Amino acid sequence: MDTYTVSGNPYNGTIGLSPTQLFNPNFGWEINKKAELALELGFLNDRIYLETNYYRNRSTNQLVGIPLPGTTGFQSIQANLGAEVENTGWEFNLRSQNLQGEKFKWNTSFNITVPKNKLVAFPGLEASTYSNQYVIGQPITIRKLYHFTGVDPQTGIYQFEDYNGDGTISSPDDSQYIVDTAPKFYGGLENTLSYGNWQFDVFFQFSKQQSFNYWYAGSPAGTMANQPTAVLDHWQQPGDNSQTQLYTTGANGEAVDAFYKFSASSAAFSDASYVRLKNTSLSYTIPFQGMRCKLFVEAQNLLTITDYKGGDPEQLTGFLPPLRRYSGGVQLSF
Amino acid sequence: MMKNNTKNNKCRFAFLRKMCALWPLMALLFCSCEKNLDVGLPESQLTGAAVFEDVATARAALAQVYAQLRDNSPVNGGPSGLGVLMGLYADELNYYGAPVGPVGQFYNHTVLPTNVQLSSFWNSSYSLIYGCNAILEGLEKSTNLSVDDIEPLKGEALVLRSFAHFNLARLFGDIPYITTTDYVVNSTVSRLAKQQALQNLITDIIEARPLLPEEDFTGEHIYVDRAVATALLAKLYLETEQWQMAADAASLLIENGSYLLGDNVEGVFLNNSLATIWQLKPREGNNTAEGQAFIFEFGPPPFVALRPEFVNDFEPADARREFWIGEVTDGSETWYYPNKYKLNSPTDSSEEYSIVMRLAEIYLIRAESRAQLGSLSGAQSDLNAVRQRANLPPTTASSQEALLDAIATETLHEFFTEQGTRWFNLVRTSKASETLQPIKPAWQPTDVLLPVPQAELLANPNLQPQNPGY
Numbered sequence: 001m002d003t004y005t006v007s008g009n010p011y012n013g014t015i016g017l018s019p020t021q022l023f024n025p026n027f028g029w030e031i032n033k034k035a036e037l038a039l040e041l042g043f044l045n046d047r048i049y050l051e052t053n054y055y056r057n058r059s060t061n062q063l064v065g066i067p068l069p070g071t072t073g074f075q076s077i078q079a080n081l082g083a084e085v086e087n088t089g090w091e092f093n094l095r096s097q098n099l100q101g102e103k104f105k106w107n108t109s110f111n112i113t114v115p116k117n118k119l120v121a122f123p124g125l126e127a128s129t130y131s132n133q134y135v136i137g138q139p140i141t142i143r144k145l146y147h148f149t150g151v152d153p154q155t156g157i158y159q160f161e162d163y164n165g166d167g168t169i170s171s172p173d174d175s176q177y178i179v180d181t182a183p184k185f186y187g188g189l190e191n192t193l194s195y196g197n198w199q200f201d202v203f204f205q206f207s208k209q210q211s212f213n214y215w216y217a218g219s220p221a222g223t224m225a226n227q228p229t230a231v232l233d234h235w236q237q238p239g240d241n242s243q244t245q246l247y248t249t250g251a252n253g254e255a256v257d258a259f260y261k262f263s264a265s266s267a268a269f270s271d272a273s274y275v276r277l278k279n280t281s282l283s284y285t286i287p288f289q290g291m292r293c294k295l296f297v298e299a300q301n302l303l304t305i306t307d308y309k310g311g312d313p314e315q316l317t318g319f320l321p322p323l324r325r326y327s328g329g330v331q332l333s334f
Numbered sequence: 335m336m337k338n339n340t341k342n343n344k345c346r347f348a349f350l351r352k353m354c355a356l357w358p359l360m361a362l363l364f365c366s367c368e369k370n371l372d373v374g375l376p377e378s379q380l381t382g383a384a385v386f387e388d389v390a391t392a393r394a395a396l397a398q399v400y401a402q403l404r405d406n407s408p409v410n411g412g413p414s415g416l417g418v419l420m421g422l423y424a425d426e427l428n429y430y431g432a433p434v435g436p437v438g439q440f441y442n443h444t445v446l447p448t449n450v451q452l453s454s455f456w457n458s459s460y461s462l463i464y465g466c467n468a469i470l471e472g473l474e475k476s477t478n479l480s481v482d483d484i485e486p487l488k489g490e491a492l493v494l495r496s497f498a499h500f501n502l503a504r505l506f507g508d509i510p511y512i513t514t515t516d517y518v519v520n521s522t523v524s525r526l527a528k529q530q531a532l533q534n535l536i537t538d539i540i541e542a543r544p545l546l547p548e549e550d551f552t553g554e555h556i557y558v559d560r561a562v563a564t565a566l567l568a569k570l571y572l573e574t575e576q577w578q579m580a581a582d583a584a585s586l587l588i589e590n591g592s593y594l595l596g597d598n599v600e601g602v603f604l605n606n607s608l609a610t611i612w613q614l615k616p617r618e619g620n621n622t623a624e625g626q627a628f629i630f631e632f633g634p635p636p637f638v639a640l641r642p643e644f645v646n647d648f649e650p651a652d653a654r655r656e657f658w659i660g661e662v663t664d665g666s667e668t669w670y671y672p673n674k675y676k677l678n679s680p681t682d683s684s685e686e687y688s689i690v691m692r693l694a695e696i697y698l699i700r701a702e703s704r705a706q707l708g709s710l711s712g713a714q715s716d717l718n719a720v721r722q723r724a725n726l727p728p729t730t731a732s733s734q735e736a737l738l739d740a741i742a743t744e745t746l747h748e749f750f751t752e753q754g755t756r757w758f759n760l761v762r763t764s765k766a767s768e769t770l771q772p773i774k775p776a777w778q779p780t781d782v783l784l785p786v787p788q789a790e791l792l793a794n795p796n797l798q799p800q801n802p803g804y
Binding site for chain 1: 378379380381382385391393394395397398399400401402404405432433434438439442443444446447448453456457460461463464465467468510512515517520521522523552554556557615617618775776778787788789790791792793794795797798800803804
C-alpha cells in the first residue's frame with residue numbers, strides 16, 4: 001500500500017508527510033525445496049568413521065528488496081523475485097583413531113565442505129535491475145570487473161581491456177571480467193594426542209578462495225593516504241615496465257580515473273586462500289586423590305600461511321583481524 | 335456379535351469425534367497464504383488515499399517536498415549543493431580539502447560516475463519528483479477536496495517537479511522526464527533529449543501558472559506562487575533561446591510592481607528583501623546553509639574560498655565587492671569568502687532565508703534577451719538598473735557582442751556562488767571551454783555534462799549510453 005509517514009521535517013511550521021514506500025500489491029512466500037543424502041560408514045570397529053553428505057537446496061520466489069534506479073524515487077522495493085537459485089554441496093567428515101595404546105592415544109578428525117551456488121533461472125534478467133549483476137549459470141556471488149591489462153609503458157597509466165571496442169573504458173559494458181567471491185572449499189583438521197596425563201590438541205583451518213585485496217579500497221599513490229609497498233615499483237619514465245602506475249596528488253585526472261577503475265578491476269581481486277593454525281593446546285592432569293587438577297596452556301592463531309595481498313584472509317574486511325592469543329590456567333574440580 | 339458391533343460403532347464414532355476436534359487445525363493446514371500476505375498498517379502511517387481527502391494532510395505532503403528541496407536537493411545551499419560544487423567546478427571557488435574525495439573531484443574536473451555527490455544530485459531530485467507526482471496523482475483521485483483546494487496544490491507540485499527536472503537537465507543533458515509514481519515504468523525509463531525535456535517543463539509551467547495564487551499566502555515568498563512560475567518560465571525560455579518569450583516573461587515580473595531591486599546591495603539577502611521572488615525558509619531560528627558552508631574566521635580556509643582572481647576582477651567602485659565578499663588574513667596571505675549571507679549560526683528568529691530566485695536575475699535575463707533581439711538600448715537600460723544598485727556607472731558596451739559579454743560579467747559578479755548560476759551560464763552560452771581550459775589542467779570539452787551515476791546505468795540499461803568522455 002502506498003503510505004505516508006510523519007517526517008518530522010517542518011516547513012514553515014507544517015510538519016511534513018513523506019511517502020514511506022512504493023506500492024506493491026503482490027507479496028508472497030518464498031519457496032524452498034531441500035534435498036539431502038547422507039552416508040555414514042564405520043570401519044574396523046568404528047576406528048575409521050566417515051560421514052558423507054550431499055545437499056541440494058533450490059529457492060525461488062524470494063521476497064527481497066529489489067534494487068531500483070533512483071528515477072523511481074526509491075532505492076528498492078519489497079517484491080518477489082522469480083529467480084531460481086541452487087545451492088549444492090558435498091560435506092565430508094572423517095574421524096580416525098590412529099593409535100589406541102594403553103598410555104598413548106592419537107585421534108584425527110578432518111572435515112571439508114565443497115559448496116556450489118548457481119543461478120539456475122531468472123526470467124527477465126536482461127530487463128531487470130540485476131542485469132549487470134548476475135549471469136545465468138554462474139554463482140550469485142560473482143562480481144563483474146574491468147580486466148586489467150597492465151601499465152602503459154609510454155604514459156604510465158593503468159590499461160584495461162576494451163570489451164565493446166568503443167575506444168573508452170566505461171562501466172557496465174567494459175566490466176565483463178567475472179570473478180567469484182565465494183570459497184571453492186573450506187574445512188579443518190584436528191589432531192589430539194594424549195600420553196598418560198598429558199594431552200596435546202592442534203587444529204588447522206583452511207579455505208581455498210579469492211577475494212578483493214588492498215587495491216580495492218585504496219587511494220591513488222601520491223595522495224595523503226597509506227599505500228601498500230607495491231607502489232614503490234611505480235612507473236617513472238617512458239619505457240618503464242611496472243605493475244603500478246605513476247604517482248599523482250589527485251590533480252592528474254586521467255591517472256585518478258584509471259586508479260579507480262584499477263580498484264574495480266581484476267587486479268584488485270586475487271588469491272586469498274589460507275591455512276591457519278587456529279588452536280593449539282597442551283594440558284597436564286595432576287592425579288590427586290578426590291579432586292582433579294588440570295594445568296593447561298593454549299594459543300590461538302599462532303601461524304597463518306597465505307599469499308593474500310591485504311590484511312587478513314579470514315576476515316577480509318574491517319580493521320581488527322582475529323587476534324593471536326595465549327592463555328594458561330589451572331582447572332580444579334572437586 | 336451384536337455387542338461387538340456396537341463397540342465397533344462406538345469406536346468409529348469416537349474416532350470421528352476426535353477428527354471433529356481436529357478440524358480447525360486441519361483447516362489451517364490447507365489454507366496457507368499461498369498468494370498474498372496482508373498485514374495491517376502501522377499506526378504512524380496514513381494510506382496515500384487518506385492523505386488527499388483532507389486539505390491539511392495534503393498540504394503536509396507538499397510541505398515535505400519543500401523541506402526536501404531545502405535540506406536534501408541540489409539547491410540545499412550547503413557543501414553538497416550546486417553553489418559549492420558547481421562553484422568549484424566553474425571558476426568561482428578554490429578548494430582546500432582532500433583532492434581525491436568526491437568534492438575534490440569537482441574542483442579538479444576528475445568527476446567519476448561513482449561520485450557520491452553526483453548520485454546525491456540525481457537521487458535527491460528524483461525522490462523529490464516522486465513526491466510531486468504522488469501529490470498530483472493523489473489530487474487526481476481525491477473525492478473530498480474542493481477545486482479551490484486542489485488547484486494551488488496542483489500548481490505548486492507541477493512547478494516544483496519542473497524545477498527539479500530543470501536542474502537535472504542542466505547538469506546531465508538528456509534526462510528521464512518522470513510524470514508517474516509507477517515504479518515499473520520509472521525503472522526502465524529512457525532519457526529524453528534535453529531540448530524536448532525543457533519544452534515539456536515549459537508546457538507544465540504554463541499549465542500550472544493559472545492555478546497558482548498571485549502571491550503566496552504568507553507574503554514571505556516561501557511557497558511557489560505565480561511569480562515563481564513566471565520567473566522559472568523566463569529562465570526556461572532563456573535556456574531554450576526563445577528570446578522574445580523570455581523578455582516578455584521577465585517584463586511581467588519587472589512591471590508587476592511587487593518586486594523591487596532596491597537602492598543598494600546591503601539588504602538583498604535579508605528575508606524581507608523586496609527583490610526576492612522565491613526563498614526557502616529554514617527551520618525556526620536557523621539561518622542559511624550557504625552561510626555555514628562559506629563563512630570562515632581563520633585562514634587557511636577549512637573548506638572552500640573564492641578565487642583571488644575572481645575577487646580582483648570586480649570594478650573598483652562595485653559595492654558588491656565590499657558587501658558580499660568577506661576577507662580573512664593571517665598577516666601574509668589573504669583569503670576571500672562569499673559573504674552574501676552574513677549569518678552562520680542560529681538566531682532567535684531566522685533572519686536570512688536561502689534565496690532561489692531574485693529580481694536582478696530577471697533584469698539580466700531581459701537584458702540578454704533584448705540584446706539577442708537587437709534591442710540594444712533596452713538591454714543597456716536593464717543592465718544599468720543592476721549596475722546602478724551596485725554603485726557602478728552605466729555600461730560602456732554598445733555593440734551586441736560587447737553587451738552580451740558585459741551581461742555575462744555582470745551575472746557573474748551578481749550571482750557568484752548562487753545555485754550554480756555561473757556554471758549553467760557558461761554551458762548555456764558555450765563559453766565553458768574557453769573560460770575553464772586555462773585554469774583547470776584536467777579540463778575536457780566533454781566536461782560540460784556530468785556523468786550519469788554509474789549505479790543508475792547498471793540498474794537501468796535503458797539510460798545508456800553514458801555521457802561522452804566518461
